[in-house]
């Protein structure tokens with residue numbers, strides 16, 4: 001089982017009930033001291049069977065992600081997956097980067113169409129391809145945080161499916177991502 005831990009670098013809080021991912025899953029937000037930690041500092045241990053090399057690649061990719069270099073970050077995360085296909089941090093990193101790309105382009109599809117239905121379809125795709133493996137491979141505590149981080153997206157998808165295309169009323173919905 002995964003031995004992953006998350007830590008707040010400001011106050012050393014490791015209670016995963018007192019933290020969540022913020023800004024589209026790019027940072028760890030600490031509910032004790034109300035500070036945020038980039039993921040490259042937040043993950044203190046990965047899995048016992050993951051080599052230092054994989055961990056190094058993921059840390060490098062998280063640095064790239066943090067600086068907004070999503071394209072190179074995705075390549076690095078994919079390198080990590082070639083070595084350790086069950087690295088939830090790599091799957092999550094790809095999800096965060098791909099979602100940031102999609103948001104940057106206004107959730108347009110390849111034909112330039114946009115709108116709630118297109119956005120919902122793009123989100124379904126990204127969640128299925130990248131967020132779900134992250135949730136599947138993470139230990140239960142971190143999986144819960146991933147679930148929470150995509151909750152607004154899942155709500156949006158459900159609203160579109162129900163014909164109520166309003167985003168969730170929480171103002172947080174937009175703040176979280178941009």
Ligand SMILES: [Zn+2]
Nearest residue numbers: 008011030033
């Ligand atoms: Zn803290």
